[in-house]
Amino acid sequence: MIVSVASGKGGTGKTLVATSLALSVGKEVQLLDCDVEEPNDHILLKPIIHSSEGVFIPIPKIDEDKCNHCGKCSEVCAYNAIAVIKEKVLIFPELCHGCGACSYLCPEKAISEEGRRIGVVELGQSEAIDFVQGKLSPGEMMAPPVIREVKRHIHPQKTVIIDVSPGTSCPVVEAIKGSDFCLLVTEPTPFGLNDLTLAVEVIKKLDIPSGVVINRDGSGDSQVGRYCDGEGIPILLRIPLDTEIAILYSRGIPLVKGIPQWRESFLALFQSIKSKVGATADEG
Amino acid sequence: MKEVVILSGKGGTGKTSIVGSFATLAQSKVMADCDVDAADLYLLLHPQVRHEEEFWSGKTALIHKDLCTSCGLCEEVCRFGAIKDFEVDPISCEGCGFCFQVCPEKAISMKDNMAGHLFISDTRYGPLIHARLGIAEENSGKLIALVRSNAREMARKGNLDYILIDGPPGIGCPVISSLSGVNLSLIVTEPTLSGMHDLDRILGVCHHFGVLPLVCINKYDLNLENSQEIERYCGQMGVKVISRIPFDNVVTEALIAEVPVVEYSGDDVSRQIELLWGKVLKKLQDENRA
Ligand code: SF4
Ligand code: SF4
Numbered sequence: 304m305i306v307s308v309a310s311g312k313g314g315t316g317k318t319l320v321a322t323s324l325a326l327s328v329g330k331e332v333q334l335l336d337c338d339v340e341e342p343n344d345h346i347l348l349k350p351i352i353h354s355s356e357g358v359f360i361p362i363p364k365i366d367e368d369k370c371n372h373c374g375k376c377s378e379v380c381a382y383n384a385i386a387v388i389k390e391k392v393l394i395f396p397e398l399c400h401g402c403g404a405c406s407y408l409c410p411e412k413a414i415s416e417e418g419r420r421i422g423v424v425e426l427g428q429s430e431a432i433d434f435v436q437g438k439l440s441p442g443e444m445m446a447p448p449v450i451r452e453v454k455r456h457i458h459p460q461k462t463v464i465i466d467v468s469p470g471t472s473c474p475v476v477e478a479i480k481g482s483d484f485c486l487l488v489t490e491p492t493p494f495g496l497n498d499l500t501l502a503v504e505v506i507k508k509l510d511i512p513s514g515v516v517i518n519r520d521g522s523g524d525s526q527v528g529r530y531c532d533g534e535g536i537p538i539l540l541r542i543p544l545d546t547e548i549a550i551l552y553s554r555g556i557p558l559v560k561g562i563p564q565w566r567e568s569f570l571a572l573f574q575s576i577k578s579k580v581g582a583t584a585d586e587g
Numbered sequence: 588m589k590e591v592v593i594l595s596g597k598g599g600t601g602k603t604s605i606v607g608s609f610a611t612l613a614q615s616k617v618m619a620d621c622d623v624d625a626a627d628l629y630l631l632l633h634p635q636v637r638h639e640e641e642f643w644s645g646k647t648a649l650i651h652k653d654l655c656t657s658c659g660l661c662e663e664v665c666r667f668g669a670i671k672d673f674e675v676d677p678i679s680c681e682g683c684g685f686c687f688q689v690c691p692e693k694a695i696s697m698k699d700n701m702a703g704h705l706f707i708s709d710t711r712y713g714p715l716i717h718a719r720l721g722i723a724e725e726n727s728g729k730l731i732a733l734v735r736s737n738a739r740e741m742a743r744k745g746n747l748d749y750i751l752i753d754g755p756p757g758i759g760c761p762v763i764s765s766l767s768g769v770n771l772s773l774i775v776t777e778p779t780l781s782g783m784h785d786l787d788r789i790l791g792v793c794h795h796f797g798v799l800p801l802v803c804i805n806k807y808d809l810n811l812e813n814s815q816e817i818e819r820y821c822g823q824m825g826v827k828v829i830s831r832i833p834f835d836n837v838v839t840e841a842l843i844a845e846v847p848v849v850e851y852s853g854d855d856v857s858r859q860i861e862l863l864w865g866k867v868l869k870k871l872q873d874e875n876r877a
Binding site for chain 1: 595596597598599600603624625627630646664666667678679681682683684685688689720722723724725727728755756757758759760761762763777778779780781784785788791792795796809810813836839842843845
């Protein structure tokens, strides 16, 4: 079962929820940190990283001897990543998506490909949790290829928890795609509500069952609750606004470690996700 | 005309509350919300939309069933796994057009994407340029570039001195678009281990693009040890920490009331934000002279 943990807005407690959920499930569990721009789960889980692999995008490389400057490559490139100016081919590596069209379509077979490193995937272990995280290199633009590489490590027999980056655009979709359930973490403020509404649109588009976790409950108002009722989205867990919880987080201590009573709540959360996924599977 | 972008790396550090407050404090400015993915600034500024336009960007492949002979070449060449059983999954399609180029039957066409909306609005505090990226769309970078060019145009026409940019979270494509070529970036961080880790990464991006960063520690009293660590680290990197804002639930209360916090309360948080704006302004003006 694959459960992704998302939030329209950043800083709502996604990391807190993903790590405590993984720790509570305890066995046969994988945690994939797909928030590759700001991966934070490792701060709480302190995994021992045992291997890492670079993430590369294949970008074109021109064989000047074969190239006759016909311009086909720049004509086919949808991203303006390759330009032919008189007797010279210019490549703009940071614009290239690595689609391979130019090398395949070059009539002179003058284009080969070389890998350009844009990030890294790290694999490790934290207690019983198989830990995988992607990291986009600073200055790089394209998160989705790094996310795809992280997700290649999904072990279908295990419980897989995916920490998703904030927002609603392509990296978010890339991370959530293929999940059996999506947990949306929000906070009870107008910002939280606004961003939850957007996240729900993503989930609807992907047609994945979802549930909500309200973090810092009690700090704001009740609009989020009313919205969830109206949309028929279950609220599966409420975590109160509590200085002790905030301090634990600031020190990088997972909630279920700092206050072990929470483990039960997270296990109950996991059970309700499981039964909801079971129910949808039966329908389908 | 000077541009300042407010970034945080990590989300939820209170960046938008600070930008909203700057909106009330700053004179002669345009505001640009570059968090096009989850724009929140409008909730504080209550804009009246004056102009709205569609943002078209990128393409998606479409296979015409009647022309397709099921040769399978498109599926073979697509590196994004977007074609299955002679159908394109628009969510996975990157719009590269490789399939369109190779299809021997010319059965594939590339359709333009309507990728979002751009808004030009009036607020009590001055003009606001904002946008909304379509759900699951890419090209947020281009939409941000459009927001920024509209903001510059507005500033030029109105003879306004400053552009305040509310930046997106993260360090990827949208952040780079929001930050390139600005005069100054203000990074709002918080004293959590995650906040510190993300600060390090966002400083890396500023450095990479040659933008001067200033740091503000929000909710600094939540963990004084971590706050000291941030100051020590910034000192080491030669980055100035120019503000420490205490934690106070009044920030959330102001959010609920949907007004910038400096208008909501006159206590310490607001005073610190006023001082912070004063320092940012001074830095921008000094740059003028330099
Ligand atoms: S691989 Fe694709 S994106 Fe990269 S330069 Fe070639 S055609 Fe353009
Ligand atoms: S346009 Fe590119 S990404 Fe889209 S289906 Fe065709 S080959 Fe795949």
